[in-house]
Amino acid sequence: MQLALDIKEENESIHPNTNLGVEPYKTQLLKWIGNKQRFAHEIISFFPRRFGTYHEPFLGSGAVLGVLAPQKAEAADSFKPLITIWQTLKKDPEQVKRWYRERWEEAQQGEKVEQYEKIKSRYNSGANAADFLFLTRAAYGGVMRFRKADGYMSTPCGAHKPIHFGTFGRRVDEWAERVRGAEFFHREYGESLDRAKEGDVVYCDPPYSHSQAILYGAQGFDQNDLFRRIEKAKARGVFVALSLDGSKKSGATDCDYDIPHSLFEKHVAVNCGRSMLKRFQMGGKTLEGEVVTDRLLLTH
Numbered sequence: 001m002q003l004a005l006d007i008k009e010e011n012e013s014i015h016p017n018t019n020l021g022v023e024p025y026k027t028q029l030l031k032w033i034g035n036k037q038r039f040a041h042e043i044i045s046f047f048p049r050r051f052g053t054y055h056e057p058f059l060g061s062g063a064v065l066g067v068l069a070p071q072k073a074e075a076a077d078s079f080k081p082l083i084t085i086w087q088t089l090k091k092d093p094e095q096v097k098r099w100y101r102e103r104w105e106e107a108q109q110g111e112k113v114e115q116y117e118k119i120k121s122r123y124n125s126g127a128n129a130a131d132f133l134f135l136t137r138a139a140y141g142g143v144m145r146f147r148k149a150d151g152y153m154s155t156p157c158g159a160h161k162p163i164h165f166g167t168f169g170r171r172v173d174e175w176a177e178r179v180r181g182a183e184f185f186h187r188e189y190g191e192s193l194d195r196a197k198e199g200d201v202v203y204c205d206p207p208y209s210h211s212q213a214i215l216y217g218a219q220g221f222d223q224n225d226l227f228r229r230i231e232k233a234k235a236r237g238v239f240v241a242l243s244l245d246g247s248k249k250s251g252a253t254d255c256d257y258d259i260p261h262s263l264f265e266k267h268v269a270v271n272c273g274r275s276m277l278k279r280f281q282m283g284g285k286t287l288e289g290e291v292v293t294d295r296l297l298l299t300h
Contacts, residue, residue, distance in 0.1 A: 016071045017054055017201070019047045025067045029175045030085075030133075031142035032061035036205060036243065039270055040067035043203065046268065046298055048239055052199040057192035058206050059086065059184075061136075066178050073182040076192045084129035086184040093176040096133065100172075101165035103134035116157035124152050138162040193229040198237030204230070205243045227260055234263070234299045242297040243270075264297040 024041045036043065040063050054073040056065050059082070065075055077083045089096050107115040116138055123131035136142060140158040147154060163171075185192070189206070196202050206226060230240045242264070244257065270293065 017051050017073075019044050019049060019051075019068065022068060025069075025178075027171055027174060028061065028063075029066070029089075029171055030061040030136045031139075032063075032136060033141055033143045034205075035061050035063050035142065037061070037063035037067060040064045042270065043241065043243070043296060044068050046241060046266075046296065047201050047203075048300075051201040051239065052197060053201075054182075055192050055196050055200060055202040057189035057202065057204055059083065060205065061142075062086065062175075062179070064203050064205070065182060066175060069178040069181070071181045073179075074185060074192065074195065075179075075182050076185040076187050076189070078186070078188050080186050081123075081127050081129045081132040083184055083186045085133050086179070087186075088129065089172065089176055090179060090182065090184060093172050096172050097165070097169045099130040099133050100137070100168050103131065104162060104165045104168075107134070107138065107162065113157045120153060120155075127151070134162070137168070189226065190229055193226075193233050193238075193240075196233050196236070196238040196240075200238050202230075202233060202238055202240045203243075204240065223257060227263060230299065231260060231263055238299075240299040244295045244297060259297075263299065265300055266298040268296040268298070270294040270296055 022041050022044050024038075026037065028035065028037055043064055044067060052072070054065070054068060054070040056062070056073070056075045057077075059065065059075045059077040062075065065073060075086065077086075085096065088099075103119055106119065109115060119131055119134060119138075123135060135153065135155075136144065138158060139155040143155050144153070145155045146152065189204070193202060193204075204226065206223070226242075230242065233240055
């Protein structure tokens, strides 16, 4: 049974989404470690040609969502300041522009690192979407590092200059159009997977157990629970694509998981380039040997 590949392909009211004609889209909204945007179109090429609702349970920077630009989607994340950015982008793009411009201008009123630390301190005093938005653009390499005990964000200021508010505003307009068909939810990944129906597509990009333990959302994440939920979704006729660690250090270190037998029908290797996270951990050194390979696992 080919399920989503052939189910009533001609009926656009049931299957409004398509991956036909999807091209690379390089303009990022949020600066984010592990961002899949450079090869999102390759990931999408493995989706069924036509499908129902697109689901993204680990939204993060929304790289695949933004490149796909689906007609109908449900995107979610468990981190409230982040998902509030996306919800506001959908409802009031001008507010997102104001959030960023106010903090960009604030950062110009003194020494760069000092002003960054003021904004970060304000965020740590009360987590909020507006400060977090600017921090994603100004922090080192888009590394969102949080202390496990209390959620304190500890990432230092990046060496780069945060994007100008005018340029960012144009990106907001572009992204607002690309996510027009999406609804955004603050919820755990399990609910998103459980909501997917026959003929739908789910793309999962969870925190990587072997390389991202210090990052937001990674602490205490249960990979086995994710596998169980994917198995149930597959049984309902849902197409699931999952990105996982493949190898580090040019393949010298394998990232093994206890993946249930026959859960995934196809494994694809994706070269992600050099590890920005490792570079951050090593104090900004150029790491020629630190090439990271992802695995894209597909249920059909």
